[in-house]
Amino acid sequence: MPEPKPKRSGCPINLATEVLGDGWSLVVLRDIMFGGRRTYRAILTNSLEGIATNILASRLKQLVENGLLTAAPAPDHRQKTIYSLTEKAIAxxxxxxxxxxxxxxxxxxxxxxxxxxxxxxxxxxxxxxxxxxxxxxxxxxxxxxxxxxxxxxxxxxxxxxxxxxxxx
Amino acid sequence: MPEPKPKRSGCPINLATEVLGDGWSLVVLRDIMFGGRRTYRAILTNSLEGIATNILASRLKQLVENGLLTAAPAPDHRQKTIYSLTEKAIAxxxxxxxxxxxxxxxxxxxxxxxxxxxxxxxxxxxxxxxxxxxxxxxxxxxxxxxxxxxxxxxxxxxxxxxxxxxxx
DNA sequence: TAAACTGCTTGCGTTATGCAAGTGGATTAA
DNA sequence: TTAATCCACTTGCATAACGCAAGCAGTTTA
Structure with a gap:
């Protein structure tokens, strides 16, 4: 089991920065929240900022790990993954x-x-x-x-x- | 003269991310805004998260370049630099x-x-x-x-x- | 059965981060 | 006057993250 990595501090601004403080997390969340994108491909091909494939993959994984997204296979296409916002992300x-x-x-x-x-x-x-x-x-x-x-x-x-x- | 580097997009969330989307900018601003730190040394020695000297220097420089801080020499100590929040940062x-x-x-x-x-x-x-x-x-x-x-x-x-x- | 679509991964070069030590000028105390 | 301290950094170097282009394997469609 993956133990949580130690936090720099328990300050709310710092913790928020540790979760979202990079160049892409908020942009990906924006596309899901406001743009209605639900899959890797939907985000990638409509990306206004041109996110790279490996970066998108790593961010989606990270956002799931951090409890901001959940991933589930699409009913019509086993390989396709549908990402959903969690309450944490909606908040x-x-x-x-x-x-x-x-x-x-x-x-x-x-x-x-x-x-x-x-x-x-x-x-x-x-x-x-x-x-x-x-x-x-x-x-x-x-x-x-x-x-x-x-x-x-x-x-x-x-x-x-x-x-x-x-x-x- | 330093020409502004091209923006990834004109979306407000993206632009905010380009300015603040790293692991330290918001933390430094927090220390100035809520902690009342006004100098390099004051931020460094009170840093809850243990920011490194080179990172702090680079962030302060960046924040000044981005119009979030201004730097002025202290009246009592020519070498000491007092950082001030701009309206952009206060907002x-x-x-x-x-x-x-x-x-x-x-x-x-x-x-x-x-x-x-x-x-x-x-x-x-x-x-x-x-x-x-x-x-x-x-x-x-x-x-x-x-x-x-x-x-x-x-x-x-x-x-x-x-x-x-x-x-x- | 082949083409297209799916969500990735891999290699590789560049950039950013993080740690420790050092630098040089300004100020203060003996 | 001189030594110690304060001040704001810079430098070197190792590690990690980013960014681009290409590739890959399973799934679905034509």
């Missing part, structure tokens, strides 16, 4: 939104790539909770009683609108 | 609090190291704003009209209380 949403809001304010973001984050930030705690409930339904199978247009749909719509506005 | 506070809250919930944090984060999270937006105003006064020289006990003092008090409670 990262507020931090990701805060980090994205900071990025939008201080870093040279592109509007159509920032729009999902903007919608979620402006939607406040209510919209964030609704999105987390959707993620829990999609990834954990926890029934979500909310009705009407899903947050995921709203995000996708905003993204498409932003894209078309930029093209003209 | 990271909400994200750091959110990340710390996540760490407290899902990672094996130690109570006395988590208490500052907890106080700030439970204090809500109001306390966060008050602390940011204090940081702006301390690091940017922007007058802070607020009176009474400072947030920094409250955090320190909570930390000392947590420490003494643990020792018995």
């Amino acid at each position: 990262l949403l507020p931090a990701m939104i805060a980090l994205g809001a900071w990025g939008r304010q201080f870093l040279p973001t592109e509007p159509e790539l920032a729009i999902r984050n903007q919608v979620l930030e402006e939607g406040g705690r209510e919209l964030q909770e609704a999105f987390m409930a959707e993620l829990r339904e999609t990834h954990l199978g926890i029934a979500n009683p909310s009705s009407g247009q899903s947050v995921a749909e709203r995000l996708e719509l905003a993204f498409q609108q932003a894209k078309s506005e930029i093209r003209r | 990271l506070l909400p994200a750091m609090i959110a990340l710390g809250a996540w760490g407290r919930q899902f990672l094996p944090t130690e109570p006395e190291l988590a208490i500052r984060n907890q106080v700030l999270e439970e204090g809500g937006r109001e306390l966060q704003e008050a602390f940011m105003a204090e940081l702006r006064e301390t690091h940017l020289g922007i007058a802070n009209p607020s009176s009474g006990q400072s947030v920094a003092e409250r955090l320190e008090l909570a930390f000392q209380q947590a420490k003494s409670e643990i020792r018995r």
